Amino acid sequence: WDDADIVYRLTGDVTVPVGSTLTVGAGQIIKFRAFGGTGADDDLIVDGTLLADGAPAAPIIFTSDLDDSSGGDTRNDGVTTGGNGDWSSIQLHAASTNNVLNHVEVRFGGGGRAAMVVADGGSLAVSNSVLRNSSSHALLARANSVVKLENGLVVRNGDTGLRAESGSTVIATNNTFDGNLRGTSADGIGTVLVLTNNLITNNSQAGIAETNRGAVTIRFNNVFNPGAITGNYSGLANATGANGNISADPAYVDRGTLDFHLQATSPAIDAATSDNAPIDDLAFNFRIDNPATPNTGAGQAPFIDMGAYEFGGRPRALKHSP
Numbered sequence: 339w340d341d342a343d344i345v346y347r348l349t350g351d352v353t354v355p356v357g358s359t360l361t362v363g364a365g366q367i368i369k370f371r372a373f374g375g376t377g378a379d380d381d382l383i384v385d386g387t388l389l390a391d392g393a394p395a396a397p398i399i400f401t402s403d404l405d406d407s408s409g410g411d412t413r414n415d416g417v418t419t420g421g422n423g424d425w426s427s428i429q430l431h432a433a434s435t436n437n438v439l440n441h442v443e444v445r446f447g448g449g450g451r452a453a454m455v456v457a458d459g460g461s462l463a464v465s466n467s468v469l470r471n472s473s474s475h476a477l478l479a480r481a482n483s484v485v486k487l488e489n490g491l492v493v494r495n496g497d498t499g500l501r502a503e504s505g506s507t508v509i510a511t512n513n514t515f516d517g518n519l520r521g522t523s524a525d526g527i528g529t530v531l532v533l534t535n536n537l538i539t540n541n542s543q544a545g546i547a548e549t550n551r552g553a554v555t556i557r558f559n560n561v562f563n564p565g566a567i568t569g570n571y572s573g574l575a576n577a578t579g580a581n582g583n584i585s586a587d588p589a590y591v592d593r594g595t596l597d598f599h600l601q602a603t604s605p606a607i608d609a610a611t612s613d614n615a616p617i618d619d620l621a622f623n624f625r626i627d628n629p630a631t632p633n634t635g636a637g638q639a640p641f642i643d644m645g646a647y648e649f650g651g652r653p654r655a656l657k658h659s660p
Contacts, residue, residue, distance in 0.1 A: 345368075345409035345410075348370050348382070351380055352380075352382050354385060356433050359386055360386070364396040365393070365397075366392075367398075367401070368399070368400045369401055370382075370426070370447070372402045372403055372420070372421075379426050382427075384431060384434045385431050385434055386433075387437060388428070389438050391440045394622035396441075399444075401444075402445070402446040403424075404418040404420050404424055405424075406418055406419065422471045422496055423447070425449055426448070426450055427447055428454070429456050429458060430457045431458050431459060431460055432483075435460060436461060437457075437460055438463050439465070440466055444469050445470055446472075447472050448495070453501070454469065455469065455476065457484075457485050459481035459482055467491075468490070468493075469491070469492045470493045470596075475498045476495040477492065477501070479503070479507075480505075480506055481504050484508075487513055488510070488513065488616050490513040491513070491596075491620060491646050492513060492514070492515045492516075493517050493598070494518070495518040495519070497519045497520070498521070499521050500531075501524075502531040502552065503524070508532070511615060512616055512645060513536045514537045514539070515539070518541045521541040521544070521546060522538060523544075523546070524548050524553060525549045526550045526551065529552040529553065530552075532555045533556050533557070534559070534614070535557075535559065535611060537560050537588050537606060537646075538559055538560070538562070538563070539562045539563060540563060540565070541563045541566055542565065542566060542567065544563065544570070545563040546561060546570070546571055548571075554574060556581065558635060560583075560588055560609070561583065582609070582610075582636060588605070589606075598645070600645065600647060604649065608631045608641040608642065608643060609644055610641075612625075612638055615637070618648075620646040620647055621647060621648075622654055623648055623651025623654065625643065626640050626650060626652050627639055627640035627641045627642070
């Protein structure tokens with residue numbers, strides 16, 4: 339799927355066989371049948387490799403065919419908008435390898451499935467992407483899968499933004515998790531979740547949850563969930579004040595319009611660690627040291643911000659990775 343400016347509408351399960359690669363080009367829009375219209379429960383099932391490598395100005399979009407905001411009125415039924423759980427999921431099975439979601443938006447899935455994106459034993463790298471409005475978990479790692487998530491915006495999902503279970507290993511760096519049921523969670527012996535430089539905010543039940551002896555490492559995160567039923571931390575010790583972790587209003591520009599950039603007063607500015615952090619942000623701006631803000635983070639200069647967006651980040655000269 340690499341023809342420019344094409345909208346693909348899936349009307350059944352699509353399977354990528356073992357040994358095959360499905361390449362999705364920048365700017366492509368893939369729409370799944372919405373449950374409400376046809377009763378469909380379509381999935382993209384990957385046994386081989388999914389390579390969805392978009393661009394800052396041309397992200398790849400996986401969404402519902404009721405979502406007219408991308409690709410127009412695909413169903414020719416007048417103005418409609420997507421809803422949580424309209425379609426099912428992207429499933430990355432155990433045989434799949436080297437799966438990539440870069441500059442991708444995944445919206446309105448999770449219907450009838452454990453999550454909108456499921457790494458079920460396969461490897462997956464998600465970067466510079468938006469996962470929102472799932473009716474279930476947004477991103478689920480299980481069955482010893484290995485998942486890396488960085489510069490992600492994971493918001494407004496009906497269950498956990500990022501869930502690790504069943505012996506999986508998940509490394510999440512410089513992401514923003516906001517307005518989910520839980521921000522992140524780890525469940526089960528052998529499950530490892532490493533959280534660094536994230537904003538985990540305004541989730542309704544818990545910020546970070548640990549159950550059944552899952553292991554969570556928490557460094558330089560802002561975990562701020564004032565209305566959470568079980569608090570910022572559920573099943574593990576309060577990490578605020580240790581290892582660079584804080585709990586304070588991140589001062590987003592406008593959560594209501596999904597603008598999770600930081601205001602100049604944000605405590606997340608220059609409060610992260612630069613060690614193993616991405617050099618740019620979700621908007622493809624270089625991460626910089628803000629001269630007007632005292633450095634409270636760690637690592638070598640530049641001292642960078644928590645979350646998916648860098649305050650005052652310097653735009654790259656070219657709008658694609660080298």
